[in-house]
Amino acid sequence: MSHLSEIETLLPFHFAGLKAAKLLEIESYFGSLAEARSAQEGDWQGTGLLTKIQAAKLFDSGLPALIEAALAWQEQASEHTLLGMRDEAYPHLLKDLIDAPILLYVKGQLGLLKDPQIALVGSRHASRLGVETAKDFAHYLSSVGLTITSGLASGIDAAAHQGGLLGQGSTVAVVGTGLDRVYPASNRQLARQIAEQGVLVSEYPLGAGPLAHHFPQRNRIISGLSTGVLVVEAALQSGSLITARLAMEQGREVFAVPGAINNPHAKGCHQLIKQGAKLVESGQDVLEELAALVQLSITENEPSAAAKFSEKTRVNPKSNLAVLNWIEYDPIGLDELVVLSKMPVSEIQSQLMQLEVLGEVEALSAGRWRRLS
Template sequence: MSNFADLPTMLSMQIAHVSFRQLQAVQQHFGSLQTALESPQADWQRGELLSEAQLAILFADDLQARLDEALAWGEENNQAWLLLGDKEYPQSLTEISEAPIVLGVRGNIELLSDPQIAIVGSRHASRLGVETAKDFAKHLSSQGLAITSGLALGIDTAAHKGALEGVGKTVAVVATGLDRIYPASNQKLGHQIAEEGAMISEFPLGTKPLNYNFPRRNRIISGLSLGTLVVEAALKSGSLITARTALEQGREVFAVPGSIHNPLAKGCHQLIKQGAKLVESGQDVLEELSSNLQSTLNLFAEQSTVEKKSASAVNTQSQSKLLEWIGYDAIGLDELVVLSKMPVSSLQGELMLLELSGEVEALSAARWRRIR
């Protein structure tokens, strides 16, 4: 349960576009959010807690109807609302400034807490840029990482498609309400992501694709992820906003270099000059993140027991066991699941660690083989 209030109360705040800081101020002023919603509009105005536009929404005649619609939406199969403070709310987002107070989710909620890499770039990407983004996403996904992006045209679309060809799946963070998919040309892809991965939004149902919402959602893309990879970006690209928020959040930033004559490479080159890691392959990304992935995947590998063994001991034991089943001939992930009886997410994590340590290598079609 949220640390602030119940679902209807928090959804009311979301519908009025109340931010985390505003929510804290409202709670402090009124003592509780329930008390706040029972208070007359004049009390809100005297406190100067919200804008006039926000108050107009909060005290509009149709608020209850919008609230009922949102509650009904959350009861549908494969759809849910997550409140800040819920145990399923991704821990990585609680660490950023202005964490979303409510997240709508279509798809697999558990995926939001898996290790993620953001891949972003130009909406008007070149053919080479699209192929590069898809290759990076497919490789990183084949290692068990979830690929996070914004469902925009160009690089975002390529990243989602590449991820769906791997095993780590994909998360789409959208700047509209989850009752619509934007752009319309990504309708089929959006439905596939909702079925096989997850689509999330902090915006109320009915929110249209407004320009100022896209930069705002970028902090969620980077906030969910261990690092952000920019594939192609012009100097004024919105992808550079995502890279900046990643840096502000203490996350890694990677950039793929390109031709000095390509305007879509200039944003990436600027990032590299400013300290972003130049990467040429998915393996470069994995190597840069190896220490972060080790600690993150250790947490996924821990079992909830009264007395937990140390993560390193658990990982060492499970990795040694896996090596008994992985030979020099390729073996598929499905077969390893049957042999090891491990959850897929834990198995993928252990395989990634074994690859990082040079014990095994990943092949196409989610297959693995031992190399030493």
């Protein structure tokens, strides 16, 4: 079956709102999705495979027009892709979910979806410090080859995408609308930048608006794409805690950045830490925990992803690692390096990691470093 015919086969079930597990049931009952696709309405009655709403959508007279519009969107630009769950480009971590989307709308660099990812989420009403922290974490993790995944919301999400775009790993935005819309509108320029340098993803049809239930539902995709989830500033009722809970259920690592005890936007992070999330204070803390998981996520049948990650994390000895000028044989802390070098924290952390790989410096306890040669 060609790629296009496979997409044409999937689209009716996509518009009917079916997920992966139900699609397998349908395929088992009818023998193939093509047979199910050509079955008449009467053939479905009594099967118990569809709800009344799903059946109504599957046999709605407007369905052909919706399918035609989706296929036309794919043909509009080379960066537009309708990605079926059986396509080789479909990310394997997401495919493992019982409620994985059977089809994704993708705009941008499709290959990023199979690169090692970490989700970074948090409050829409973040503090200035929270925004800076999220951007620093994202920049550092992207600079060492991880792709930053978030939800294109205001606050922490936007900062995560901005930080991700600054590094090699770039960023993935999983949105709660159709890809022909941007919500919130204030992120329109950021969405354009992500489409050019990263990738936008949605399970929702073109024209779908920002309905309230879309956002908690899309969170399973954010965590499902990622090897771990990092939460920076989250209130107790934050949607970020939904993402963290889904991540735990999916067997992903969960990290949380602590904050001031009287900050309401830190209470969600503190609750996560009490529930077993790992407390992290730097991007390096996250990377140390994720290193083994990242390697596991790159399976043998994805050599391209492994090669890309290896290339991204390969150290160039000729790089300008200026922070070494401030490191002596006596231990020095990160705060001192910030003051002395006047470099961003994320850049210092990135250079320290490269220097450690080169054997130039050694990491000590309490976030201190010393020169080795």
